[in-house]
Amino acid sequence: MKRKCMILILITSLLLVSCSNYKELNSVSIVVAMGVDYIPKDNQYNMVLQIINPSAIASVTGSIGTPVIALEQKGRTISEAARNITKSVSRSNIYSHVALVVIGEKLAKEKTLNYIFDVFERDSKIRVNIPVVIARNDSVYHVMNNLPALDKLPAKSMVGKIKNTSSLLGENQEIQMRQVISALSSSGREPVINGAILEHETKTSETLDNFSTVKSSYNKIEGLGVIKKGRLVGWLDGGPAKSVQIIDNVIKETNLQIKCSKDEYDSMELTRVKTDTKVKMKGKIPIIHIKVKSIAIIDEVLCNDNFDKANTLKKYEVLSEKAIKQTLDEGIKKAQGYGADIFGFGDKLHLSDPKVFKKYEKNWNDQFQKAKVKIDVDVQINNVGMRKKAYPF
Template sequence: MLKKKFIVSFLSVSILLSSCSNYKELNQISIVNAMGIDYLPKEKKYQVIIQIINPSAIATQTGSQGIPVIALEEKGRTISEAARNVSKKGSRTNIYSHVALVIIGETLAKEKSLNFIFDVFERDSKIRVNIPVIIARDKNVNKVMNNIASLDKLSAKSIVGKIKNTSSLLGENQETLMREAVSAISSSGREPVINGASLENESKTSQTLENMEKVKSSYDKINGTGIFREGKLVGWLDGPQAKSIQIIDNLIKETNIQIPCNKKEYDSMEITRLKSKTEIKMKGNIPIINIKVNSIGHIDEVLCNDNFDKAITLDKYEKLAENVIKRTIEIGISEVKKLGGDAFGFGEKLHMSNPKIYKKYEGNWNDTFKKSKVSVDVDVQINNVGMRKKPYPY
């Protein structure tokens, strides 16, 4: 009996000791909040920037001291080598499990395929793949990711918050997670779409605490949707036509359209419900794409004196709104076809509906997509015009 107790006690101590083998004190680790990756063509090396949280600067009870984040950067022949080279500049072990944002340089996205950029993230169990990904547009990664935000102490939190905010209100952008980008890269019938971000109102104090104290400070702005072909960035989709991707993928939560009410003025309609259905058939070697959109909205601003107390006015605005949405989708698809990558996933949709036919075009779908013919049918219903129905007197 004594022998059994001894064995149990020995096992308990062994388990306790083994569970502490990877134990580290908090003052021995650095929490990486964001990562930036770019490519240096002249050196043929990757550049990795890690953004580390400064705990003393984000403390709320003891009073914050110093800048909220610290950036370290290094170069390497691979992303892994560059990340490990950063250890020369830091006294603590970097923890990557809390990375909230990955920023890719525009040079990297254009010159190197994304096919291998995310490979290191998928292979390493220490980092998640449900992280938002963006592209630093027009500026280098350092400037976009290390701008000290005026409202949010952590710039990564600020950028992610802006993506979520604009996707829910405007609908031109939608948060892209790393695993979604990887899934699109792995698919022969869809190319990834990744949001762009640019630094606006840049100054010498953009990366200092002084930036937080300005009324007109520098700030990161969500800027366009990156279109890819075979994993490489080939162009940008900007403005209302970028909504076409979100409409076809049924990702619109809420948006706003401007309706021309005369030659100079516009009225505004808020779209509160928008659902689309896409059907694809092959006729010869040409994809025939039919898109049907049903939408519900209400008038939220009037700059023309129309009387919304009359049914004829509502009918007129419904038709005008249908034309606006139809043109948005048609222009969006036309622009993407010029760039050559199927950002809408029409190939995936054909594969789901008719895998045998899609098999014939799988190896060259992007070129087949460029020859497609598209028809768009839109139905809009106005269910509210707000508190005021009759026009102003003048």
Template sequence: MRTALSCMILTVLFALTGCSNYKELNELSIVLGLGIDYLPNKDMYEVTYQVVNPSENAAKSTGSGTTPVIDFKTTGKTLSEAAMNHANVFSRRNIHSHIQLVVIGEKLARKESLNFVFDIFERDANVRVNIPVLVARNSDVKTLLDTLVSIDKIPVRTLEGKLENASLILGEHGDTKIYDVIEDLTNLGSEPAISGVTIVGNKKTGITKKNLESMDKTYVALNGIGVFKEGMLVGWMDGQKTKSLQIIDNKIKKTFLRIPCDEKHYNALVINRLRSHSHVDITKNQAEINVQVQGYGFISELLCNKDISKREVLQEYEDKAVLELEKEIKEGIRAAQKMKSDVFGFGEILHYSHPRKWNDYSEQWDEVFSKAKVTVHASIDIEGVGMRIKPYPY
């Protein structure tokens, strides 16, 4: 009886004491987006926070007419200092566990290695490392995050959605996470590649409510792939060749190809299944990169006036699609070779397949990679032509 009574008393005491780190919701701010930039005139880091404005996001609230998010920035000689300085400018304590996106400024990416940026993410247990990363291209991070959007209330969710769509539908932009960047920074024979994002339109109008009231809106759009070397941004890869990164890494889910039939007209081919295999070797100081690709797809648009019910016509289109795919892959690899940055991870493949040869060439791999002989062999099967066989006459 005494034992039962003692247990009951202890339970009540523990319940009354509560949690020592307990905080009311109105004392906290939920951070959804984080931007990191560099101020060359001050030689300091600038951290931009995008936090939820509760009064504008409540389900039954009419709001006060202000923006659904609040952006504010802090500075410091280190990222930790800048992060802690938020206490001087914001009334609530930040929660970082709900961050959905991290944007790195182009000036910072060109100034110093990402090792100095992402060190804090690995050390802080409150920040997840499965967060997408983007590089602000031709714009400062604060202005980019401040640009108001009309469909999604919260700007970082718009960026996250565009990145996901481009990865799923186009295959031109990979959904690069923090842990992907860290892995490329620490692994031998690979470098990071991060999608860029830029502001299209009037930057001054984009950060005001006039942008929501105008049909000709300022908006943010994905723009190229940032190529890094030794953790620093060295250039950009643009256009169709950016698909090569996702193809070689076997991360592509869907993409399209243009099949030329004359100087003005093309067929459109959607690739919905694609696998690749890469082999790397070195013979007599010459690196050889061989890429094998197998793709399957269907015709989504037919502007060439030929009878696709005939097998020889489909074979012609398959052959032309192969040439187009091989061209895009080769152009992507050549672009990286010019920047002497192995963002494809071919050095890592050589490391695992031929460790002794890798040991001999690892220190000068960037130079060896830039002069490597590249061979691409592709094969494409057209499995469908849609609901119509005959093209429209013209």
């Protein structure tokens, strides 16, 4: 009997015990995006937090207000700036749902990102598998807090745009904070970070009135920021930006414009793009050999060519191979101009020949600037769409 009583007391105790660190939902604020910039004249960091407004995103009729609330404060460190925000909010901030981090261009240029990302990786409350972007030619606050017409949450909108353009255009890729940290820690690769800008900015960009106009303002993914030794040193746009994704083997599909006359272009869709890269040292010069294979589909014809003929297809295969080679060549030369191996050629040499790479890892970027590159491209057209002959012009 005594034993039964003890068991009953034990079970009752377990049922009555609750979590000591739980928090009620109405006592917390959920942070969905964070922005960090640098103010040189104050030598301080500016922190912007984007917090969900529960009353505005409720599904029931009668929701009021903007879907997010933006708060900002300054501090001598990022941690101090974040804690200073507590003066402006009545609830404790929860950072486990942060979906996006925005870095100011001034911060990326003037302060090393090696220390900026330290606070994110060191703090267990923040995940590092989230996208990071640089606010290009604009303030972090403006780029973050434009209210999009299609999505309620600005952070969700920007993350969706990164995924969309990465899948279809290929000038950007889904770059997460952990990838940037890994590249910053590597001696054989420098990171790249997606840029973001605000288009058609108006006085109503941060209000619900932005929904009520056809030509509303919107944030846009624009270019790749080149990082060298933790600092932003320049930007890649268009073809040179696409070269990073091709060499990284992350292109899902993309598009090529093939000049078919003096003023006209035909369009080709590239799928199944596979790249193999070999790096070796010859003397003190890196020799880089890049092989690209791809399947192509003709998706737009503005010249009167007959794709029913084998020689026409062959002509376009050769033209597309030259176009891809030019894209890669331009991208590599621009990166060499910046003195930043953003393609990870050093990492590839390290994997294939660790002893040789050890000799050059301390000044690998200098070696990369001297590198000689050979590019081989093989494109096969296996589809011309629903028509073989163009409309008569």
